[in-house]
Amino acid sequence: MLDARKRQVLFAIVQDYIQTAEPIGSRTIAKRHSLGVSSATIRNEMADLEELGFLAQPHTSAGRIPSDRGYRFYVDAMEVLPVLTAVDAEIVKRQLGGILRGQQMMLDALARLVSSLTNYTSIVIGPQPHQARLKLMQVIPLDENRAVLMLVLDTGMVANEVITLPRGLTMCDLLAFCNYVNLNLAGTSLSKLKDMDFEAYAGHFHAGAQAVEQAMDSLIAGLSRSEGDRVVLGGATNIFNQPEFRDITKLRAIMRVLDEHELVLRLVTSAPSAGASVSIGAENAVEGLRDCSLITATYRLGGGQTGHISVLGPTRMEYARVIALLNYVTKLVSQA
Amino acid sequence: MLDARKRQVLFAIVQDYIQTAEPIGSRTIAKRHSLGVSSATIRNEMADLEELGFLAQPHTSAGRIPSDRGYRFYVDAMEVLPVLTAVDAEIVKRQLGGILRGQQMMLDALARLVSSLTNYTSIVIGPQPHQARLKLMQVIPLDENRAVLMLVLDTGMVANEVITLPRGLTMCDLLAFCNYVNLNLAGTSLSKLKDMDFEAYAGHFHAGAQAVEQAMDSLIAGLSRSEGDRVVLGGATNIFNQPEFRDITKLRAIMRVLDEHELVLRLVTSAPSAGASVSIGAENAVEGLRDCSLITATYRLGGGQTGHISVLGPTRMEYARVIALLNYVTKLVSQA
DNA sequence: TGTTAGCACTCGCCAGTGCTGAGTGCTAAC
DNA sequence: GTTAGCACTCAGCACTGGCGAGTGCTAACA
Structure with a gap:
């Protein structure tokens, strides 16, 4: 695609420009890199490289800077993986x-x-953790009407939320719901849990089913968020x-x-x-x-x-x- | 401290400058705020205010801007709490x-x-939660040699960490340690827990005591960090x-x-x-x-x-x- | 005694100018 | 194909003068 000398010139410009952030002139290259040719020859090469789209000129009488395409060529040319010092x-x-x-x-x-x-x-x-599955749900009572709801995934990820018991929902109900979840939903993937309607599962409580649904949704959302976010x-x-x-x-x-x-x-x-x-x-x-x-x-x-x-x-x-x-x-x- | 008109002038400058971010001249104030005096009078007041340190002049022939002290006076003068629209x-x-x-x-x-x-x-x-106390410690086995360690505070805050069992430490040991902590340390404040040496508590394990110590430290650090950080x-x-x-x-x-x-x-x-x-x-x-x-x-x-x-x-x-x-x-x- | 109009003065801002230096493109010679 | 030389371009800089906003001072006025 580019002959050896054009590549040398292009690489010299890219490397110098990365260091200095100043447009690079032909004389600079002739001096700093010993390519064995004079600045005039390099000028000709640079004109060619610009025409090919590898270089750009900020204004008429400035040096050249690499274009996106120039950088792209430079990166692609690093066929050997660069090594760390x-x-x-x-x-x-x-x-x-x-x-x-x-x-x-x-x-x-x-x-x-x-x-x-x-x-x-x-x-x-x-x-x-795309494939994360529910390991365990837990309810930890804090006092008479507050408890921590907790979901543990098999990857070890944990989400927790404090829930305040709404009227009509007892701690016992909550523990029963928790047992129910553990018996029936252990091993379910996170993505399935996301689409699930817990209000139905929690339906046999006289009241407070939405509160539970809301808390579960928030927990699961938290888990999937802490996944992607x-x-x-x-x-x-x-x-x-x-x-x-x-x-x-x-x-x-x-x-x-x-x-x-x-x-x-x-x-x-x-x-x-x-x-x-x-x-x-x-x-x-x-x-x-x-x-x-x-x-x-x-x-x-x-x-x-x-x-x-x-x-x-x-x-x-x-x-x-x-x-x-x-x-x-x-x-x-x-x-x- | 400042007579009524000086305050009016100062407040006018502060308010206008908050809006425009441009130095305020005497003529502008005379026009925009009907103080009933001419720009010349306001100029005199402004000179006084500058001498008192409430105003500053970016350069000789510019308008005035409030100094820190000017803002301070303005804020302190809002004796009635500002109301929200x-x-x-x-x-x-x-x-x-x-x-x-x-x-x-x-x-x-x-x-x-x-x-x-x-x-x-x-x-x-x-x-x-300065006063947070330990409510509960829990160990949730994930598979043969991994478990989630979890600390719950009475505020509902939870920290968890996956621990991989080191050689010589069985899941049983870990559960025993957990029981021990729950029996003896429930109700201990977070700040006390921070100074505690769990290696001693975990000392009756043949091995793996440091691993436990390390995990506990990390958990407690996590809790106190999520406290302050x-x-x-x-x-x-x-x-x-x-x-x-x-x-x-x-x-x-x-x-x-x-x-x-x-x-x-x-x-x-x-x-x-x-x-x-x-x-x-x-x-x-x-x-x-x-x-x-x-x-x-x-x-x-x-x-x-x-x-x-x-x-x-x-x-x-x-x-x-x-x-x-x-x-x-x-x-x-x-x-x- | 406080207020006001008028005026000279200051200074940032802006546009215009000329100079300098870096760098190019072209041409002719090697 | 390479190179030296030269004319040309143009950004950057310093300098300049004019403009306008704003001040401080003074003298006159209520």
Whole structure:
């Protein structure tokens, strides 16, 4: 597609621009990278690359910057997976060890780790136990008319809610209902539970059936939400440090996107799940991320649960390093 | 302290500046507020007010803007509590009703409500059950070597964690430990539990005592964290809309403060808890909030639990409206 | 004694100007 | 195919003068 020298020139520009955030001129390349040709030759190559759509010129007499397509070519050309420096790997291993030792995975600690290592904003999506099934329901009386309702899934996930007994519903009734659920619904999948009508099950109470129905719905909703809504951001303020976002309107657009967790969830989970996937600039479906790149990697826990870790930065992103990092982190998380 | 006309002039400037965010000139006041005197007289008053420290002049030939002290005087002078407009009250009542109906208080829904009504950033601090006591410990086996450990407090708060049985620790041992805890530690306060050494209690197991100790510590830490770490932000991006924060460095300073939840917690909880407390500009101990005002109100649930709702905005804030709103919201929350 | 009109003065803002330097594209020579 | 040289372009910067909003001061007035 591109001859060897064009690739060298393109890669030189991408790498320099990632470092400096300044348009790169032909003389700069001739000096900093020893390609063995003069700046004039590089100028010709650059003109060709621009015509092919790999480079862009902010204005007539400025240097060139990579276009989205240029970055795309650069990323695709990294046929060998970029490797992590030993230092980075050591840091990750040590810190991640601490995070994973606790039985519960701390999504926010994970997000913080990734963002502090990359200096970009990180997005962590918690695992979604699609196949989770009801293990046990429990009622724990607190006093005469309050009790904790509790649902436990076989994945170990727990939802609980305090219920105040409405008139006509006794603690005994509630315990009976609980027994009934345990006898008949243990092993039912979360998605089936979601569609279930508990008012019918609770129907043999004289009153208070709706209250029970309402509480159960809320519990199940809580469980399914804590399934999908597990979007955690890390280092959102790192965006402020990028010179391309010194313009406040761009910043605002990005922040607005990050605020909408459902949107973020869709964006991240729609990435192909093999290895680290990169979407550059306008490749992002969302208008506000037109100047951003998103790198997403997937981790897999036992039991078919999967989650994602993403890094959001400007298109001028340290692709190699971030990809290496995400691959490493997801590998370690998956092994835990 | 200030004669009637000086107060009128000061209040006029504060109110106009809150609306326009532009320095206010003497002619503007003479026209918009019918004080019955000419702009020249107002100029004299303004010069006096500046000398007294209530006003400031961005540069020689600009209008005046209120200083921190000016805002402070304005706020203190609202001896009658500002009232909420009927429209606002209606919105709050309807929306808050929905939020409070669910048994668990949804802190983030609350934060969203307050920020959407005020167009500022809101900070909600969840209730801290200082006096919470252990109600019950439970072990729910999931399979041969995994179980959910669960602690329930008398407030209805629940913490749970999946534990994988280490070598030498059987499910029976774990259940025995659980019984032991229930017999001996029910009714113990959370703060005491925090200092407790469970390894000793679990000591009659041949092995696995540390694993239990570790899990218990993590559970208790989780409970005390979900006690205090319940800092929820709403509408953080609203700050972007304020013209005074078009400068990105100020914005960054504020965001950095908001990112540190412990700092925010200290800041908000240190406010005097009677009514709505206002801290203006440099009154905020934190450097980054030098240009902000923070209005904090406290809500009280049953059982001595208290929490806070704050609104963070520029010093040029709609004090009256926000104070009225916070008073109303905290009243409704406290009644629920 | 307080209030007011008038006037000179200040200063931010804006548009226009000229200069500089970085970088390009083209051409002719190697 | 490569290179040196040169004319050209254009953003950025500093400087300028005019405009307008607003002030402070003074002298006259009630």
